[in-house]
Amino acid sequence: MSTATLEAVEVDLVTLTEKAAGEIKSLFERQDIQNAALRVFVSGGGCSGLQYGMQIAEETEPGDVEFVQHGVRILVDDRSIAYIKGASVDYVDDPMGGGFKIDNPNATSGCGCGSSFATEEGEGASAGGGGGCGSCSSH
Numbered sequence: 001m002s003t004a005t006l007e008a009v010e011v012d013l014v015t016l017t018e019k020a021a022g023e024i025k026s027l028f029e030r031q032d033i034q035n036a037a038l039r040v041f042v043s044g045g046g047c048s049g050l051q052y053g054m055q056i057a058e059e060t061e062p063g064d065v066e067f068v069q070h071g072v073r074i075l076v077d078d079r080s081i082a083y084i085k086g087a088s089v090d091y092v093d094d095p096m097g098g099g100f101k102i103d104n105p106n107a108t109s110g111c112g113c114g115s116s117f118a119t120e121e122g123e124g125a126s127a128g129g130g131g132g133c134g135s136c137s138s139h
Contacts, residue, residue: 013065013076014040015088020100021070023091033058037066037073040089040102042080051085052102082106 005010016024017039028036038089039057042050060066087104 013067013081014074015086016069016072016074017088017090020089020091021072023098024072030055031056035073036094037075039075039077040080040084040087041077042083052084052104054089054100072125117139 002062015135020077024038028034033056035058037057037060039053039055041055043053045051057075060075061077063076065078065081066073068074083106084102084104086106088099090103091098092101
């Protein structure tokens, strides 16, 4: 496994808030998952062309960058780094239910639902999206 581990000075790749870390740790405990990590990634799709993803990962993949924040292991694949470097992951309580929110300084436009975005380099609309997600009223 060729996993890079970031030193403390480089931990700004993705920032995990304490509240989000608490929710993730609680999720791991409820599912009785030991030594798991949070994988944060970007894939093509969504109404703006790129979409965020997060999943529980029990193993690293070649090219992963691994670091720890607030006691949570975080994995980011090398293809996603350019799109989400500097982003923050928070957990927001909402009257309609809580959820994770990603604030991404690289996003130049996004869908009203907050789960898809495009970047200044034009990445997004050309990646297969642009048709509207149907889950928000921004279209």
